[in-house]
Amino acid sequence: MTMENSNFIRTIIENDVKSGKHDTIITRFPPEPNGFLHLGHARAIIMNHTLAHDYGGYFNLRFDDTNPVKEDTMYVEAIKKDIAWLGCHWKNLYFASDYFDEMYFRAMRLVEKGLAYVCDLSAEQIKDTRGDLTNSGVGSPYRNRSIEENIALFKAMKNGEFADGAKVLRAKIDMSSPNMNMRDPVVYRIQRATHHNTQDKWCIYPMYDFAHPLEDAIEGITHSLCSLEFEDHRPLYDWFVKHTEMENVPRQIEFGKLRIANQISGKRYIKQLVDEGHVDGWDDPRLITLSGLRRRGVPPQAIHQFIHALGLPKSEGDTDLNMLDEAIRDVLKISAKRIHAVIDPIHIEITNYPDNAFETLIAPFNKDNESLGDRPLHFSRHLLIERDDFMRQKPNKKYKRLALGEEVRLMHAYFIKANDVKYDDAGCIETVYCTYDPQTKSGSGFTDRKPNGTIHFVEKTQAQAVEIRLYEPLVLNTDQKDIPVHEKINSNSRVIKQGFIEASVPLKPNESYQFTRIGYFSVDADNPAILHRIVALKSSFK
RNA sequence: UGGGCUAUGGCCAAGUGGUUAAGGCAUCGGACUUUGACUCCGACACCGGUGGUUCGAAUCCACCUAGCCCAGCCA
DSSP: OOOOOOOHHHHHHHHHHHTTSOSSOEEEEOOOSSSOOBHHHHHHHHHHHHHHHHTTOEEEEEEOOOOTTTOOHHHHHHHHHHHHHHTOOOSEEEEGGGGHHHHHHHHHHHHHTTSEEEEOOOHHHHHHHSOOSSSOOOOOTTTTOOHHHHHHHHHHHHTTOSOTTSOEEEEOOOTTOSSGGGSSOEEEEEOOOOBTTTBTSOSEEEOHHHHHHHHHHHHTOSEEEEEGGGGGGHHHHHHHHHHTTOSSOOEEEEEOOOEETTOOOSHHHHHHHHHTTSSSSTTOTTSOBHHHHHHHTOOHHHHHHHHHHHOOOSSOOEEOTHHHHHHHHHHHHHHSEEEOEESSEEEEEETTSOTTOEEEEEEESOTTOGGGOEEEEEEESEEEEEGGGEESSOOSTTOOSEEBTOEEEETTSOEEEEEEEEEOTTSOEEEEEEEEEGGGOTTSOOOSSOOSOEEOOEETTTOEEEEEEEEOOSBSOTTOTTSOGGGSBOTTSEEEEEEEEOTTOOOOTTOEEEETTTEEEEEOSSOTTEEEEEEEOOOOOO
16 A cells, blocks of 8 residues: 655656755754644655755754744644654754744845834734734835844844834835735744743744744755745745755745544644643544554554655645554554454353363464464353444344354354343343354364354453443534534544453553454553554455 | 645555556456455546646646634743
8 A cells, every 4th residue: 555656746856856956855843842842844854855865865853943922842842753753763853943044144135235224113013013914004104214224123133122012123024015925024023932942042032034044044954845825925035045045045945734524723723622621632542643642552664654645735635544544554554463352341251161261272373474482362152242233132143243043153263053142131132142063163174064154252261351432522513513513522423432352462561452343543652551542454245 | 815735436556748547445247266355347526616838637827715824931
């Protein structure tokens, strides 16, 4: 299933290598440390990483920390952990804040060239004079201050001589540009806030549009990938690189964001779910945050496979999470141990099996991957099978499970035949009485009869009790925008069951298993008695 | 209504004038099966619309239509 689509950015890079424009391809992933990463970010991370590596270059992780009031060290740690988990190794770890001195110097250069000025207008006034989509803006009355005055004022801004918001530095470009971004954008604002890296060294901070191209140029980024909404910013990006006289000229290229159908993405919405307690935290397994996917047990290789299968288009459609599910199964089908588990048990009593007898059979962990070895599988008079695997009456000829009068194979054990049922007071099936045929032992080569299907079981007296958590979509009716998110929460998004697994399999945190005929599950990172369903097995049962 | 983008089967996505219009997901048949899993076979598109250019167009041109983004001292 690993299918690397060609994409337009790869083509651009190939051409740049071929033409000799670049001999080393350098990319970067530039998150702002103000929230957790989610599946959508995986596209940017993986593509940036892959493209650089495919052409013998490298990839930097750079935190775009130019706004101290929103950013926090806690997020930088979480982001680093997520990217490392994905296996996308960065060559350099940088912070935009590493470059504040350089940025200030370059901004001053703009001032000296008469390309930037200090503006005393309030935020409100700037907004009012910027014009709108159809009308030009009006130049600020401070637009024509002398270069000397601007130099002095900008210095004074930096030195803390003005109150927050009293002045800004603006680029002098074009107040009547049809591109709103070019209407004398703000370059620096005054903001007294403690920065997670530079603490209180600065009271002025550069805006994204100014900072980002310089960061890229300073690092020698050759291809600066970002999402479509920055397409309008590209002229500004180029303007700043040119007029600040940066040596390296990075090229910004925009691609379409990855959108996932029927999922909550977007930091603010996820944050709302976290804050309002609809989920356990940013790493809740129902979330498509990278930490949530990790906690659920999704292997990072599956995320790579998924991202590569999607390619890197400029269009933005809604991707069906089925594609991720399929990638997960594909990765886990060979790598995961396969064991028996019963989530909704009914008791099976083998009436012709001696009461105190107990035997240990041997079963492979994964018949498609012998290197995983074997495990002992217990068998006795008392077993547990899945409630769904028994029916009082066989409904039709194609029904391949246990029913009264029918014989099935217990996987890796014997054929059993159901003879009688006992109900509890509530009318629920309590015990199914069966007989087994010793001749049919697994591996014996017995072929005289064909069983009515194969089901799995767990030996009852030794079984390990575990908590099994089943997940369904967190939010329903995601397409109905008029309903607030908290009213769309699926009350069945997490169903907790008490189940049983084989006795002799030690559960190690973070390890993933296939529960035969059920699905893939992973052991919780903190509590090995809890298993999360990663994804169900497919079924063509009708 | 200014500017910037996008539009290929139910979903994603290749394709850049000559192809039977890749591939994946989903779906539907069927084979196999000690997981109704896996695997394997098979089915599944007149390329947003309308005109035009051309021997030939998803690919070029024109005009429409639909959707997304931009008026933060956010990124």
